[in-house]
Amino acid sequence: MNNRAIVAHKVAVGVLWASAVLTLGILVFILAYILYHGLPVLSWSFISQSPTEMGRSGGILPTIVGTFALTILALAIATPLGVGTAIFLTEYTRPGPLTRVVRFGAESLAGVPSIIFGLFGFMFFVIYLGLGWSILSGALTLAAMILPTIIRTSEEAIRAVPDSYREISFALGGTRWQTVTRAVLPSALPGILTGVMLGMGRSIGETAAVIFTAGSTLRLPTSVTDPVRTMAVHFYILAREGISMPNAYGTAAILVISILAVNFVAYWLMQRFIARHS
Amino acid sequence: MSEEGRVTREGHPKRGRRRAGLSERGVERVLTVVALSAIGVLGLITVFIFIGGLPAIAKTGLWAFVSGHKWAPGRGVFGIFPMIMGSLWVTIGALAIGVPLSLACAIFLAEVAPPKTARVIKPAIELLAGIPSVIYGFMGLVILVPLIRTHLGGPGFSVLASSVVLGIMILPTVISISYDAMKAVPEAYRDGSLALGATKWQTIVMVLLPAARSGILAAIILGMGRAIGETMAVIMVAGNATMVPGSLLDPVRTLTSNIALEMGYAAGTHRAALFGTGVILFVIIMLLSILASFTTTARGKAKVNPKP
Structure with a gap:
């Protein structure tokens, strides 16, 4: 081993460390910057009151309600479909043309940009099905968008369940569906929930797919056929049109806190899942 | 089963x-x-x-639509060539910034990092993927754009600002997929190289990277797809002028921002032209997605090919 190779190695390792620190630094900087400017704006009235003057003053209650209504409905639609697809892929078929088609669908859908989902949702749900700008149109669009995430994580979680669980269930006379619902799914649950939480995080932060499907009204919704403005859309409009920087920061802070909370729960569930299966 | x-x-x-x-x-x-x-x-x-x-x-006409330099919805003239070039420019810029950093991070996590450090950095990178794109765009707007305007000149809203923001946004995608590719390289390859007296860095460059190259390529293609498809972040920092950018400091409009900027008020042929922009974008993304799945299926056949 010559000296030059050793020096090259040392320099390279230094560069690799620097890259990792830089990436971590970017994350910390973004979070710190938003929270530093946003937290002072937050107050009970900010989250419990409706905005006035297009958001220049007042709170952001309708956008919080809108965001969570959209997200929960989207998850309610996408979770059964995603988990069902994962069960089908892992428990009910062997690899073949059909699974290839299913997988191609999920993988391609994962790569479709959110603005395309927005266009599609507008054309299909808003106009063609006549749902208008509404929570329902927005949630269906988001459901389509997060479906691949839920399929992939659920499939991984179900595959990680040891075969012995299934064998015991079959040996006790369980049918395949009984085996899935009583032996496989309970064990895979934390892993599946991780995927659901990741889908939730994506829904909360999404802008392009909901702005043309759920609308951007600031009124408090009373039913799923009402249009809403999400926090992300509200933040975008406040910041881009320069309506109110303080309120933009406040909205961003709540957005970031929600995303952090969702990701921490996802991470915690994942740790539990790994601990259970190793 | x-x-x-x-x-x-x-x-x-x-x-x-x-x-x-x-x-x-x-x-x-x-x-x-x-x-x-x-x-x-x-x-x-x-x-x-x-x-x-x-x-x-x-x-x-398809050719006039994709090669036309003029986008004037008011007069019914729809040419998206500047947006195609815009998307291309910012994507290349994003890859130039994001790929080296991503690969360095992936190598760090897979080969160099002490397990405890890796346990902190991996979830942090996943969190980076969870941050909404409007937040990235906003950070670009309040930090990067003024910085470019005062130090490099121009309006600040530019190809460069978009590239940096997108470069950061593709980090999680490229890191996690190329990390998986590196982890999939058998331990024996590394052991063999180290046993021959190579340093760890020589092993990484001559054995690990060639062995993981198809996975790394797939990671780059998927990162490219993310950069082309990103909308809200780009709108906020790109300036959105409908002209082919002449330099890194010129404003730029991408295919995605063209759609999002005008969908709010477009009607008739104008709206159809925005969907037409979506068609072109969708076709590009599907081609990339097919290309990526090709490279991942080729992964199994990858051979180690150390340079002499």
Whole structure:
């Protein structure tokens, strides 16, 4: 081993460390910057009151309600479909043309940009099905968008369940569906929930797919056929049109806190899942 | 699994088997339909984007639509060449910034990092993927744009600002997929190289990277797809002028921002032209997605090919 190779190695390792620190630094900087400017704006009235003057003053209650209504409905639609697809892929078929088609669908859908989902949702749900700008149109669009995430994580979680669980269930006379619902799914649950939480995080932060499907009204919704403005859309409009920087920061802070909370729960569930299966 | 299932079902007592068998078949049918949901949605997206966009493309002519330099919705002139070039520019810029940093991070996590450090950095990178794109765009708007304006000149809203923001946004995608590719390289390859007296860095460059190259390529292609498809972040920092940028400091409009900027008020042929922009974007993304799946299937065949 010559000296030059050793020096090259040392320099390279230094560069690799620097890259990792830089990436971590970017994350910390973004979070710190938003929270530093946003937290002072937050107050009970900010989250419990409706905005006035297009958001220049007042709170952001309708956008919080809108965001969570959209997200929960989207998850309610996408979770059964995603988990069902994962069960089908892992428990009910062997690899073949059909699974290839299913997988191609999920993988391609994962790569479709959110603005395309927005266009599609507008054309299909808003106009063609006549749902208008509404929570329902927005949630269906988001459901389509997060479906691949839920399929992939659920499939991984179900595959990680040891075969012995299934064998015991079959040996006790369980049918395949009984085996899935009583032996496989309970064990895979934390892993599946991780995927659901990741889908939730994506829904909360999404802008392009909901702005043309759920609308951007600031009124408090009373039913799923009402249009809403999400926090992300509200933040975008406040910041881009320069309506109110303080309120933009406040909205961003709540957005970031929600995303952090969702990701921490996802991470915690994942740790539990790994601990259970190793 | 299906083998055991079949055996068990046949071994059931008669009555139980009939009841269970019926519902079993029902469940299987329902699951088959459910499993087709993703490909069904993909089909619907394709159909409806094309229905929305083809009238405008047919009216303008495909070639005139993609090669036209003028975008003047008021006069019914729809040429998206500047946006195609805009998307290309910012994507190349994003890759130039994001790929080296991503690969360095992936190598760090896979080969160099002490386990404790890796346990902190991996979830942090996943968190980076969870931050909404409007937040990235906003950070670019309040930090990067003024910085470029004062130190490098120009309006600040530029190819450069977009590239940096997108470069950061593709980090999680490129890192996690190339990390998986590196982890999939058998330990024996590394051991062999180290046993021959190579340093760790020589092993990384001459053994690990060549062995993981198809996975790394797939990671880069998927990162490219993310950069081309990103909308809200780019709108906030790109300046959105409908002209082919002449330099890194010129403002730029991408395919995605063209759609998002004008969808709010467009109607008639104008709206169709925006869907037409979506058609072009969708076709590009699908081509990239097919390309990525090609490289991942080729992954198994990857051979180690150390340079002499």
